[in-house]
Amino acid sequence: MDYRESHADRGADYDQSLAASAFDAYMARWETINVEEILSRRFPDGVDRYLDFACGTGRVTSLIAPHARLCVGVDISESMLEAAKRKLPTARFVHADLTKEERDLGQFDLVSSFRFFGNAQGELREAVLGVLERLVAPGGYLLVNNHRNPMALAHLILKAKGVKHEMDLTDSGFRALLARFGFELVLRKPIGVWKYRGKLMSEAQRDESSEKRLEKAFGAQFFASIAPDTIYLFRRTIR
Numbered sequence: 001m002d003y004r005e006s007h008a009d010r011g012a013d014y015d016q017s018l019a020a021s022a023f024d025a026y027m028a029r030w031e032t033i034n035v036e037e038i039l040s041r042r043f044p045d046g047v048d049r050y051l052d053f054a055c056g057t058g059r060v061t062s063l064i065a066p067h068a069r070l071c072v073g074v075d076i077s078e079s080m081l082e083a084a085k086r087k088l089p090t091a092r093f094v095h096a097d098l099t100k101e102e103r104d105l106g107q108f109d110l111v112s113s114f115r116f117f118g119n120a121q122g123e124l125r126e127a128v129l130g131v132l133e134r135l136v137a138p139g140g141y142l143l144v145n146n147h148r149n150p151m152a153l154a155h156l157i158l159k160a161k162g163v164k165h166e167m168d169l170t171d172s173g174f175r176a177l178l179a180r181f182g183f184e185l186v187l188r189k190p191i192g193v194w195k196y197r198g199k200l201m202s203e204a205q206r207d208e209s210s211e212k213r214l215e216k217a218f219g220a221q222f223f224a225s226i227a228p229d230t231i232y233l234f235r236r237t238i239r
Contacts, residue, residue: 003120004076004097007056011079014057023192023201027147027229030191031114032063032214034231038143038189039067042233043110051105051135053113053128055093058084060114064093064143072105074098098135099127107137118148118169125169129181138238142183147175152228153196156220171225174232183234190227193218 007014018024047068053227055073057080065071066171071091075081081093081143111132118123136142149155150167175185194214195201224230 003010003116003124003127006119007077009077009079011077011081011083014080015059015083020165022203023195026195027191028059031060031145031229031231032122034189034191035060035063035143038187039064042065042141042186047108047110049106049108049137051108051111053098053111053132053135054116056080056115057142058087058091058093060112062087064110064112068110069180072108074103074105098131099124105135107140108135108162109137109140109142110138110143112143112151114145115147117144117174118146118167122168125177129177129183133183133236136183136236138236140236141186142178142234142236143231144234145176145229146171147229149226149228149230151226153193153226154198154201154228156226158198171230178232178234182237184237186233186235188221188224188233189231190217190219190221191229192224193223193227193233195230199214228234 018028019201044193049070050064050068050072052064052073055061055075058073061071061073065088068111071088072094073084073091074094074096076096076097079096120128133141146169148167148169149171150165151170155165155167
């Protein structure tokens, strides 16, 4: 199935579906924590022009928008965009498939795209990166994640038990793919490495201080190779 078609009618229930899954809710919570930390450390003076590609319901858009002087979100799902507009009425949202149509959006100092690359098929990933290569200004930044790493400990254990999955985007493969389009890795932030067993993945809530200790213990960049979710910050090289 073409990933373009997968979220057309998900605007009404997408946020609730994330919240209903203990594992997805955990990842979303720590994505929020890490995005805020990256913004405060890497962009202390804010961002002039920001774009959220495949913005969906505006979950990540709403995190970064307060740090940006101009905020734009783009998605191909009208229902997802309607949900995003309710969260951020002051932002500009564009309904378009930029891999198939031209839009004069200009270039951006920071572009984000979350929960897209791990789900998209190979040809769509490459088509989108061709678009993002044009949208990210030279020297600008791309903030993305991969939440479907087949080499994550949890997935390797499930595979050993005979549970099949269609994940194919490894940490090394993702970095190599981005490098082909002129994006240089700045940092990686792995999330949830310690959630390697089914019971840990299904727990709705743990002690907050314990979670912080575990995320800190397994937060070094080299753990990204076995993390179920990793946030990446890339810089577009000037060529």
